[in-house]
Amino acid sequence: GAVVSQHPSRVICKSGTSVKIECRSLDFQATTMFWYRQFPKQSLMLMATSNEGSKATYEQGVEKDKFLINHASLTLSTLTVTSAHPEDSSFYICSARESPGTSGSTDTQYFGPGTRLTVL
Amino acid sequence: QKEVEQDPGPLSVPEGAIVSLNCTYSNSAFQYFMWYRQYSRKGPELLMYTYSSGNKEDGRFTAQVDKSSKYISLFIRDSQPSDSATYLCAMKGTGGFKTIFGAGTRLFVKA
Numbered sequence: 340g341a342v343v344s345q346h347p348s349r350v351i352c353k354s355g356t357s358v359k360i361e362c363r364s365l366d367f368q369a370t371t372m373f374w375y376r377q378f379p380k381q382s383l384m385l386m387a388t389s390n391e392g393s394k395a396t397y398e399q400g401v402e403k404d405k406f407l408i409n410h411a412s413l414t415l416s417t418l419t420v421t422s423a424h425p426e427d428s429s430f431y432i433c434s435a436r437e438s439p440g441t442s443g444s445t446d447t448q449y450f451g452p453g454t455r456l457t458v459l
Numbered sequence: 460q461k462e463v464e465q466d467p468g469p470l471s472v473p474e475g476a477i478v479s480l481n482c483t484y485s486n487s488a489f490q491y492f493m494w495y496r497q498y499s500r501k502g503p504e505l506l507m508y509t510y511s512s513g514n515k516e517d518g519r520f521t522a523q524v525d526k527s528s529k530y531i532s533l534f535i536r537d538s539q540p541s542d543s544a545t546y547l548c549a550m551k552g553t554g555g556f557k558t559i560f561g562a563g564t565r566l567f568v569k570a
Contacts (some may be wrong), residue, residue, distance in 0.1 A: 343503070373558075381548065382562040383503070413479040432502045447493060448549075448558055 341367050343368050343435050345451030352423055353459055360418045360454045362433030369435035372416035373448065374408060377430045423458045430455050462486050465548055465561030474570050478535040482561045483531065483549035489550040489559075492524050494533045497545045497563065506546075507533065538568045 344364040352358050362372055371390050375383040384457045387403075389410035400412040405427075407419040416435075419425055434448040465482045472478055480494075481558055491510055495503035507522040509515045509531075515522045521534040532548070548561040 343502075383560050386551075388557070418560070430500070434502075445504060447491070447508050448493070449505060453500070453502040455500065 340371060341435075341437065341447075343449045344434065345433055345454055347454060348452060349455045349457075350435075351457045352397070354424050355422055356386040358423055358456060360431055360433070360452050360456075362416045362418070364414045364435040368413040369416075369434070369437060370413065371436045372410055372417075373434045374418050375432045375434065376400050377453075379396045380431075383432065386418075390419065410447065419455065420433070423456070425458045428456055428458045432450040450453070460485055462559050463548065463550060463561045465566055467562050470555040470568060471567040472538055474538060474540060474568055476538050477570070478490060478533075478538050478542070478566060478568075480533040480535075480546050480548075480564050480566070482531050482550075483529055484493055484550060484559075486524075486550075486552070486559075487529070488552035490553050491551050492507055492522070492531050493549040493558075494520075494545040495549060495560075497547060503547055515543070540546075540568050540570045541547075543568050 344363045346361045373387045385398050386401045387395045387397045389408045391410050391413050395408035410416040430453050432453040434450040436448050461543045473482045492509040494505050497503040509522050509524050512526045519536045523532040545563040545565050547563040549558050551558040
């Protein structure tokens with residue numbers, strides 16, 4: 340099955356620092372990757388959709404200057420939380436969708452294991 | 460009205476019980492229907508994927524889609540404590556439509 344990795348799995352940082360989270364599709368090409376945020380016992384909140392080689396599309400209420408997304412290749416997208424504050428502490432999950440036309444593609448999203456960010 | 464409605468539970472059942480998880484939706488354009496399982500502090504993993512109406516079975520899991528009623532279900536037979544997790548339904552239309560997720564139902568299977 341399709342595998343998505345995320346690094347790091349856990350990060351603790353001081354307020355004001357920037358944190359970069361990587362999302363990789365390991366065995367398939369992903370034209371589109373998604374970044375979600377999840378608070379305890381709540382469902383996924385889509386933050387942004389990124390397409391390889393173009394600017395990310397952010398959901399309403401998500402600050403694009405605070406959550407920088409780069410999707411430089413078909414297998415890698417990064418989320419950088421700039422000048423992190425304690426309220427940014429959360430579980431961040433990426434997912435990747437197989438490129439259209441890929442042999443056997445189900446157009447389904449596959450999720451990474453998540454990154455738990457704690458800002459002190 | 461939310462596009463996808465899912466009872467958050469929690470749902471608690473004894474080991475061996477048949478579990479029924481459900482979602483309703485309002486957008487008739489949805490064609491792809493998924494169920495994800497998420498363990499605590501982990502990312503969701505795809506359990507079942509169904510296109511359009513009908514049933515799909517995989518081991519102890521059966522997914523049903525009734526597009527006429529805009530209702531999807533996931534059945535778990537012979538439930539095990541290891542099935543304790545949050546189950547999220549998800550659905551999308553064709554083309555560039557976003558995947559819409561339900562709120563997730565927390566399931567506890569007691570030994």
